[in-house]
Amino acid sequence: MRRWLRRMAGLCLAAAVMTVCSGCGRMPSYNLSGDGSPSKALAVFLDEVIQGDDVKAKDMVYNYYFSAEKRTNGDDLNSRIMGCLYGSRSYELVGKARRQDSHTALVTVSYTTFDIGKFEEAVTGEALEIVQQREYEGEVFESADDTQPIIDRCKEEQLTHPEAFYTTQRFEIEMISCRGRWMVMMTGDFYKALSGYAV
Amino acid sequence: MVNDRASVTEKDVTRDAVRVVSDMDSRINARIFNLPKVYVLPMDFEPSPKPDSAKFTEDTYEDETISVRCWHERIQITKKRTVTANFADITIAHPTQLRTALSNGKFGVIRRVYGSKMAEMNNAVIAVNGDYYNFRPQGVIIRQGRVFRTDPMDIDGLFINSDGDFVVMNDAAAVKSGFVEKNQLYQAFAFGPVLVKDGEPVQKQYVYDSVECDPRAQCPRTAIGQLGKLHYLLCTVDGRSGVSMGVTTNELAVVMADKKCVTAYNLDGGQSSVMVFNNHIYNVVSGGGERIMSDIIYFATALPES
Numbered sequence: 001m002r003r004w005l006r007r008m009a010g011l012c013l014a015a016a017v018m019t020v021c022s023g024c025g026r027m028p029s030y031n032l033s034g035d036g037s038p039s040k041a042l043a044v045f046l047d048e049v050i051q052g053d054d055v056k057a058k059d060m061v062y063n064y065y066f067s068a069e070k071r072t073n074g075d076d077l078n079s080r081i082m083g084c085l086y087g088s089r090s091y092e093l094v095g096k097a098r099r100q101d102s103h104t105a106l107v108t109v110s111y112t113t114f115d116i117g118k119f120e121e122a123v124t125g126e127a128l129e130i131v132q133q134r135e136y137e138g139e140v141f142e143s144a145d146d147t148q149p150i151i152d153r154c155k156e157e158q159l160t161h162p163e164a165f166y167t168t169q170r171f172e173i174e175m176i177s178c179r180g181r182w183m184v185m186m187t188g189d190f191y192k193a194l195s196g197y198a199v
Numbered sequence: 200m201v202n203d204r205a206s207v208t209e210k211d212v213t214r215d216a217v218r219v220v221s222d223m224d225s226r227i228n229a230r231i232f233n234l235p236k237v238y239v240l241p242m243d244f245e246p247s248p249k250p251d252s253a254k255f256t257e258d259t260y261e262d263e264t265i266s267v268r269c270w271h272e273r274i275q276i277t278k279k280r281t282v283t284a285n286f287a288d289i290t291i292a293h294p295t296q297l298r299t300a301l302s303n304g305k306f307g308v309i310r311r312v313y314g315s316k317m318a319e320m321n322n323a324v325i326a327v328n329g330d331y332y333n334f335r336p337q338g339v340i341i342r343q344g345r346v347f348r349t350d351p352m353d354i355d356g357l358f359i360n361s362d363g364d365f366v367v368m369n370d371a372a373a374v375k376s377g378f379v380e381k382n383q384l385y386q387a388f389a390f391g392p393v394l395v396k397d398g399e400p401v402q403k404q405y406v407y408d409s410v411e412c413d414p415r416a417q418c419p420r421t422a423i424g425q426l427g428k429l430h431y432l433l434c435t436v437d438g439r440s441g442v443s444m445g446v447t448t449n450e451l452a453v454v455m456a457d458k459k460c461v462t463a464y465n466l467d468g469g470q471s472s473v474m475v476f477n478n479h480i481y482n483v484v485s486g487g488g489e490r491i492m493s494d495i496i497y498f499a500t501a502l503p504e505s
Contacts, residue, residue, distance in 0.1 A: 049212070067211040078220045085216055116219055124227045128234065135237035136293065144228045151227050186210070195212040198219035 038097045038105040038175035041182030046109070049194060050089045062176045062183035068194065077155050081119065084162040085196040088114035094170065103177040104185075108170060115167040116196040119158060122165070126154040169193055238264055238501035240295040242344040242385060244304045247296075247499030249322045255477045260324050264292040264501040267325050269476050276450050280417070283443040284454060285474050285482040287325050287433040289498050294363030294429065296501050299329060299342045299386055302493050306340075306347045307333060311491035318475040323497035326475045327421050327433050330390035331467040333493040338389025339370040339379060342494070346384075349374050355391030357423070357464040358384050365425040365462040367393040386496075388466065392448055394422055395463035400452035414448035414465075419472040419485045422451055423496060424460030431498075432458055435474045439485040466496070 031037050041060070048057035052070030060066075070086055072079055094108040130150050131141055141147055158165075171193065174185040192199050240247060254260055260267045269287045276282055291297060300321045302312040311333075318326035332340045332348075339356050340348040356370035361383040370389060373379050379387070392414065393401050403414065419438030426432050434455060438445025446454065448465050455463035470486035475497075480489065 052213075061210075063208070065209040067209075067213065069211075069213055071213050071217065078217075078223075081220050081223075082217060116216060120219075120223050120226070123223070124230055127227055128231060131231050132234060132237065135234075136239070138239040141231065144224070147228055147231050148224065151224055191210060191212065195215045195219075198212075198216040 036182075038177075038182045039093055039107050041175060042107045042109060042173055042184060043091075043093060045184050046091045046111070050091075052086065060184055061186050062178060064186050064191075066186065077152060077159075080159055081116065081155070084114045084119075084159065084165075085116065088112065088162065088166055088196075097175070100174070105175045105177075105182075107173050107175055109173060110168055110170045111190075111193050112166055112168040113193055113196050114162055115165045116198045118167065118197070119162075119165045122158050123151065123154045126157065127151050130154070167193075167197065235263075237293065238503065239293055240298070240499065240501050242295055244301060244343055246320060247298060247322045247497075248502060248504045250324050250477075250500045251502070258476075260477065260500075262500055262502050265296060265324060265498060266290045267476070267498065269325070269474075269481055274454060276446055280444055282446055283437040283483065285435045285437070286458070287474065287476065287481075288426070289325065289431045289433065291363070291429050291431075291498060291501075293501055294359075294361060294385065296499050297359065297363055297385070297431065298323075298497050298499055300326075300495050300497060301342060302491075306342065306345075308493075309333070311493050313489045313491055314471075314473040314495050315475045315478065315480055315489060317492075317495045318497055319478045321495075321497060322499060323475065323495070324477070324500060325433065325481075326495045326497035327423065327435060328467050328471045328473050328492055329494035329496050330388040331471055331492050331494065332389060334467075335389075339374060339387045340389060341379070341384050341387035344383070344385050346379065346387075348389075349379060352389055354389060355393040355464070357386075357388040357391070357393075358382075359386040360384055363429050365464070367396060367462055367464060388464065390464075390466050392465055393463070394448065394452035394465050395424060395456045395460045398456065398459075398461050400449075400456035402449050402452065417445040417447060417450075418468050419445050419470070419482075420448070420451050420468040421466040421472045421474075422455050422463050423466060424455045424458065424463030426458075426460055432460055432463070433474060433496075434458070435472050435482040437483040437485070438468075438472070440483070443483070445485075467492070 045060040049068040054067050054069030057068045058066045090112045092110045094110055098106045127150050171190045175182045176185050254262050258269045267289050272284050273281050274284050300317045314328050337350045337352045339351055351371035351374050353371045358366040420436045422434045424432040436446050437443035470490040471492055473484055474481040
């Protein structure tokens with residue numbers, strides 16, 4: 001009898017462990033505010049992205065192997081552009097999380113970032129204007145070697161006011177309760193914003 | 200641990216951003232080298248590129264760098280007088296396509312040449328007579344960016360700058376104020392009077408005695424006007440015939456203003472008045488035939504000859 005009881009207890013324990021470890025077991029209830037809330041989880045995730053903490057952030061996305069590690073190579077123009085991206089990121093949670101069902105919730109966030117696409121458009125516009133004017137004056141541009149100094153000059157010029165390329169967008173993020181904690185369900189649009197609209 | 204997630208796609212925001220930033224220059228260069236080509240003619244007295252003969256119609260020529268439309272028009276000047284005017288509406292891509300030619304290609308040469316001959320020798324799409332500069336020893340003369348004469352006549356001068364824009368002002372004032380010296384001018388003409396200024400016809404109340412043909416007389420006339428940026432109007436009015444007696448300069452001013460010129464200027468007239476399109480004389484020259492002259496104004500294609 002004792003052996004039978006021990007066997008039953010073992011089976012119950014194994015079943016409980018399996019339920020938890022099998023991923024996204026049903027949570028009968030959860031708090032919408034406080035430390036264990038979906039809003040707090042999204043805030044932690046975005047803090048990690050902004051800090052460039054790859055290890056922590058990658059474990060907080062439900063549907064991707066995710067990386068946001070900061071990589072800087074030096075003082076060259078491209079590194080400075082990346083520096084603008086890193087320095088621009090900020091967010092603000094909007095309102096309270098809303099319950100969707102027993103294991104998902106929606107959190108609205110306003111996310112601000114340096115918009116690489118907008119920056120590129122400004123550099124391109126200025127470079128085209130200069131090249132056209134110089135061609136108009138008789139200069140001939142035959143290869144990228146001829147245009148590189150102009151492109152670099154335009155980048156330098158636009159980098160003097162990076163705030164002009166900040167973009168703020170509001171997202172409704174689905175948070176999923178999985179193995180007793182909240183994870184971010186990444187969307188294409190939100191990922192695009194996190195990459196500085198690079199994709 | 201991640202194996203039980205719904206998807207295992209790998210996403211790296213930093214890698215994506217770095218890739219886009221690294222490729223930025225090549226994307227910008229692709230757009231730069233896709234720009235429409237700008238053709239610039241040297242400001243010299245060498246002949247311009249030959250226009251493509253296949254692109255001429257009876258009254259038009261058009262390629263990537265120039266558009267010309269010519270037409271004849273009967274204009275009623277007074278109740279009893281109607282004249283024939285010949286117009287050319289011209290748009291060019293670059294200021295260097297508004298050019299001048301000198302007889303024998305040199306300034307001050309006594310030997311004069313027919314306007315049609317000069318137009319043909321310089322591959323003009325369209326041309327008109329100039330100011331016949333060597334008929335008189337004075338007057339500020341700049342041609343193809345070279346200043347040939349700065350001895351003013353105290354008359355209205357037409358100055359064309361390196362943007363192709365017209366400036367009309369008294370030639371003595373232009374010299375005295377340093378305007379001629381300080382600005383990059385491509386052309387300057389000494390004839391006049393100014394016909395249109397700021398879109399309004401200029402009506403002279405005095406005898407403008409610096410022009411050879413009395414401005415109050417009904418004569419064949421030639422005028423050049425600017426309609427807008429790199430957009431011009433040439434006009435010759437036939438004269439001294441029963442069909443078309445000609446116009447006074449005040450009347451020509453009204454004609455040019457009616458055609459929406461912002462600025463317009465009277466050039467040499469009388470028998471000098473000639474318009475040449477596709478190497479053919481487009482107006483009716485008075486006095487039985489073309490006169491030899493010292494200079495023309497012409498518009499050229501900038502497309503290199505293939």
